[in-house]
Amino acid sequence: MATLLSLPFGFAVAYIMTYKKFRGMVVLDVLVNLPLTLPPVVVGYLLLLLLGQNGLIGKWVLQPLGIRLIFSWKAAVIATSVVGFPLMVRSIRTGMETIDKQLIQASRTLGAGWLDTIITVIMPLSFRGVLAGSILMFARGLGEFGATIIVAGNIPGVTQTIPLAIYEYVSSPSGDVMAMSLCLVSITISVIVLVFHEWLGRRMVRVD
Amino acid sequence: MELNFAVQKKLDKFFLDMDFVIKGDRIGIFGPSGCGKSTLVGLIAGLHHPDRGHILINGQAVFDSTEKVNIPVEHRRIGMVFQRPHLFPHLSVKANLLYGYKRCAPGERKITLENLLDVLQIGDLLHRGVNNLSGGEKQRVAIGRAVLSNPRMLILDEPLSALDDSLKFQIIPFLKKSCEVFSIPYLFISHSLTEMRIMTERVLNVVDGRVSGQMTAEELAREVMGKGPTPYVNLLHLNRPRRRDGMSAYRWGDSEFLISGDGRDEALYELSSTDIILFKRHPEAISARNLLKCHVSEMFEMGNRVGVVLMCGGEKLVAVIMKETVNDMDIKEGVEVYAAIKATAFRELG
Numbered sequence: 001m002a003t004l005l006s007l008p009f010g011f012a013v014a015y016i017m018t019y020k021k022f023r024g025m026v027v028l029d030v031l032v033n034l035p036l037t038l039p040p041v042v043v044g045y046l047l048l049l050l051l052g053q054n055g056l057i058g059k060w061v062l063q064p065l066g067i068r069l070i071f072s073w074k075a076a077v078i079a080t081s082v083v084g085f086p087l088m089v090r091s092i093r094t095g096m097e098t099i100d101k102q103l104i105q106a107s108r109t110l111g112a113g114w115l116d117t118i119i120t121v122i123m124p125l126s127f128r129g130v131l132a133g134s135i136l137m138f139a140r141g142l143g144e145f146g147a148t149i150i151v152a153g154n155i156p157g158v159t160q161t162i163p164l165a166i167y168e169y170v171s172s173p174s175g176d177v178m179a180m181s182l183c184l185v186s187i188t189i190s191v192i193v194l195v196f197h198e199w200l201g202r203r204m205v206r207v208d
Numbered sequence: 209m210e211l212n213f214a215v216q217k218k219l220d221k222f223f224l225d226m227d228f229v230i231k232g233d234r235i236g237i238f239g240p241s242g243c244g245k246s247t248l249v250g251l252i253a254g255l256h257h258p259d260r261g262h263i264l265i266n267g268q269a270v271f272d273s274t275e276k277v278n279i280p281v282e283h284r285r286i287g288m289v290f291q292r293p294h295l296f297p298h299l300s301v302k303a304n305l306l307y308g309y310k311r312c313a314p315g316e317r318k319i320t321l322e323n324l325l326d327v328l329q330i331g332d333l334l335h336r337g338v339n340n341l342s343g344g345e346k347q348r349v350a351i352g353r354a355v356l357s358n359p360r361m362l363i364l365d366e367p368l369s370a371l372d373d374s375l376k377f378q379i380i381p382f383l384k385k386s387c388e389v390f391s392i393p394y395l396f397i398s399h400s401l402t403e404m405r406i407m408t409e410r411v412l413n414v415v416d417g418r419v420s421g422q423m424t425a426e427e428l429a430r431e432v433m434g435k436g437p438t439p440y441v442n443l444l445h446l447n448r449p450r451r452r453d454g455m456s457a458y459r460w461g462d463s464e465f466l467i468s469g470d471g472r473d474e475a476l477y478e479l480s481s482t483d484i485i486l487f488k489r490h491p492e493a494i495s496a497r498n499l500l501k502c503h504v505s506e507m508f509e510m511g512n513r514v515g516v517v518l519m520c521g522g523e524k525l526v527a528v529i530m531k532e533t534v535n536d537m538d539i540k541e542g543v544e545v546y547a548a549i550k551a552t553a554f555r556e557l558g
């Protein structure tokens with residue numbers, strides 16, 4: 001869910017960073033990539049400060065709307081999104097940078113507006129980057145621990161993710177079997193995702 | 209078409225400052241690499257934004273900084289053919305061709321896919337992927353894609369410079385024919401004098417971001433060749449040869465050229481002005497296979513040499529001789545001369 005939710009934002013940010021020239025580009029670049037270098041626990045703590053009941057967004061935006069994010073599954077989604085976002089943006093950006101600028105100019109002179117050009121030229125030609133970014137983010141999300149445990153806690157059936165559950169089972173004396181089972185589930189999911197990625201990539205090469 | 213252009217644009221260290229009005233349906237923009245030709249056409253097409261000034265096409269402003277007019281690139285209806293084909297790699301040939309057509313207002317769709325396929329001879333390529341086309345086929349599809357967008361004008365931005373010589377002269381007829389058949393005026397950008405002479409009537413000479421002059425393609429050829437070490441070259445469009453003694457005999461005005469080798473039905477030949485030898489009287493015996501009786505219609509200076517325009521049965525040929533030769537032979541406008549040309553002096557282009 002975090003990957004799907006981040007996709008439109010990731011694409012938009014990658015588009016801006018690839019095709020728009022503006023002051024403050026470095027600031028945007030740093031902001032986007034910060035979660036990549038910060039320890040996940042720090043990211044989680046900052047999110048807690050921001051989205052918590054006394055936080056800037058929590059107090060002034062979420063509370064008036066009656067929304068409570070912290071220690072809910074939505075917080076886990078947000079934490080995973082923030083931590084994996086730079087990986088997604090980087091991959092999509094790399095995909096976009098390989099598109100010849102004159103293809104975009106050709107599309108515009110042929111009567112396509114910028115949105116039309118994004119949909120009919122940039123999206124299909126950066127699809128590999130989008131796919132790679134999504135897989136990377138999904139994989140990162142699967143292993144996410146630090147930020148999630150801070151903003152979402154470890155509530156079984158509500159916010160407990162696979163890594164959190166494994167942590168809990170490993171900490172309890174009789175949890176080895178369950179921990180191993182969840183490890184196998186993780187491996188299975190990872191293998192399925194990687195095989196799907198490889199299959200889609202090969203299929204696209206054949207279409208080219 | 210009338211193009212009224214007065215624009216200033218700064219790009220890093222380059223400054224473009226041009227002010228001109230040019231009329232014609234086959235306009236050339238000539239100049240060396242880096243002189244601002246592509247920036248100029250980018251400004252006209254709307255791909256670059258001028259700092260100030262105006263751009264009017266047939267009296268209609270597509271950009272005017274004082275009137276705050278700036279028609280977006282997609283609404284200017286200016287088709288572009290680039291140096292490389294730049295076909296959309298994820299689309300078929302047909303989808304590439306129809307990309308602009310589908311985005312053209314129904315009322316403006318005068319050129320249809322069927323008309324275009326005939327002219328460009330690309331009917332059998334329609335369902336192929338663009339990565340399975342040869343270089344020449346790709347460029348023909350790129351021309352077709354721009355033409356089918358039914359533009360009010362075409363910008364041909366060095367469309368031949370990435371092609372080798374033989375391919376270049378295969379593409380030129382398609383380029384000319386599609387613009388002629390569908391009556392599309394064009395701007396042709398190139399640093400090749402030969403291409404300029406084949407493709408255009410009037411030419412803007414661009415140097416260092418400024419227009420240094422406006423002239424016919426022929427005047428440009430005389431000016432450039434007069435300054436450089438390369439002598440003036442005659443371009444001859446010849447067709448339907450007869451075979452004679454291992455040579456090709458092409459009709460040229462009232463005369464005939466004998467050219468060594470098997471010439472093509474439709475051929476373009478180069479003939480250097482220094483390969484033409486002038487005689488004041490008919491030489492009794494001469495080894496050259498072509499001897500033409502001509503009148504001198506015009507003479508012009510080319511550095512330390514003189515260009516002599518010869519009228520031969522309604523056709524023009526330029527010979528270049530030394531200044532001293534003009535006095536020695538007493539050559540002046542109106543006099544009759546004989547021009548001798550070897551059959552091997554002609555070089556077929558393409």
